[in-house]
Amino acid sequence: ETGVTQSPTHLIKTRGQQVTLRCSSQSGHNTVSWYQQALGQGPQFIFQYYREEENGRGNFPPRFSGLQFPNYSSELNVNALELDDSALYLCASSSDRGPEQYFGPGTRLTVT
Amino acid sequence: EDQVTQSPEALRLQEGESSSLNCSYTVSGLRGLFWYRQDPGKGPEFLFTLYSAGEEKEKERLKATLTKKESFLHITAPKPEDSATYLCAVQDHAGGTSYGKLTFGQGTILTVHP
Numbered sequence: 001e002t003g004v005t006q007s008p009t010h011l012i013k014t015r016g017q018q019v020t021l022r023c024s025s026q027s028g029h030n031t032v033s034w035y036q037q038a039l040g041q042g043p044q045f046i047f048q049y050y051r052e053e054e055n056g057r058g059n060f061p062p063r064f065s066g067l068q069f070p071n072y073s074s075e076l077n078v079n080a081l082e083l084d085d086s087a088l089y090l091c092a093s094s095s096d097r098g099p100e101q102y103f104g105p106g107t108r109l110t111v112t
Numbered sequence: 113e114d115q116v117t118q119s120p121e122a123l124r125l126q127e128g129e130s131s132s133l134n135c136s137y138t139v140s141g142l143r144g145l146f147w148y149r150q151d152p153g154k155g156p157e158f159l160f161t162l163y164s165a166g167e168e169k170e171k172e173r174l175k176a177t178l179t180k181k182e183s184f185l186h187i188t189a190p191k192p193e194d195s196a197t198y199l200c201a202v203q204d205h206a207g208g209t210s211y212g213k214l215t216f217g218q219g220t221i222l223t224v225h226p
Contacts, residue, residue, distance in 0.1 A: 004155075033213065042116075042199055042216030043156070056212050090155050092214075099144045099203050099211040103155035 002027055004093050004104035012110045013081050021076045021107045023091030031055070032074040033101055034066060035090040043090055049074055078109075086111045114139045118200050118217035125190055125224050133185040133220045135200030145183050146214065147176050148199040156199055190224045197221050 005024045013019050025032050031050045035043035045058035049068035063079040072093070078085060088108050092101035117136045125131055137145065144163055148156035160169040162178040169176045173194065175186040185198055201214040 006155075031211065035214075035216075040218070042201075042218045043214070045213040045215070048213060056206075058213065088153075094211055098161075100146070100158055100161055101211075101214060102158055103148075105155045106153075108153070 004091060004102055006089075006091050006104040006107050008107060009105070010108045010110075012112065015081055015083060015111055017081050018077065018079045019081060019109065021078075021089050021091075021109070023074045023076070023093075023104060025072045025074070025091075025093035026102055029093035029095045029102075030072050031094045031096075032068055032072065033092045033094070034074070034076050035092065036060075037088040037090055037106070039087075046076070081111045083111050085109065114202055114204055114215040116200055116202055116215055116217035118198075118220050120220060121218070122221040123223070125187075125222070127191055127224055127226050128189045130186070130188045130190070132187070133198055133222070135183040135185070135217055136181060137183070137200070137202045138181075139202045139204045139215075141205040143203045143205050143211070145178055146201045146203070147174075147183070147185055148201065150197045150199055150219070152197075187222070190222075192224045192226050195222055195224045 033048040034046040037043040047057040048055045052068045068074045088106045090106045092103045094101045115138045119134045147159040150156045160176040165180045197219040199219045201216045
């Protein structure tokens, strides 16, 4: 069984640019959640996709957007990058069988 | 709004010295409480799910317990490889039939010295 994978591993962008992060969910999972983790903090919920529809959103501005594909993989897009967007971005997948969310290794985004 | 507070922020133990980590929570209808382990620069690794007060789960040297207001992660005779950040999270019943967001605490950084 393949776990959750994310790409790229690391990314350096300049303020004002746009970025796309990708996530492949675990086999058999139909739900993907995205989290932002600043250094020394717990993960903060950005949004969740369930069967290709947004299923809840945290306190993040509209420049954070996403989508989920028919194979349940997902993308997180961030426009007009700000310095405070520098963080570890985590993707987690889950299924209808239970509430547990399984995380990928994350993408480290640095905005300069 | 769901809230999770973990204590202490950091804990240093000698190998074999047992201790406990605390997770206090407020939630409007608990669906589940989760413990994760996170190594530096990596994603959180799932450890346990607890659903109701009085429930206990064990895995190797770790034991998680749950009351109506808090959860404890007990570490018995820890080893240096248990060093990591331990995260607690809650999920409420919002979101209908699908399972919704996790609300995390800030974590406890555990260091176990040989």
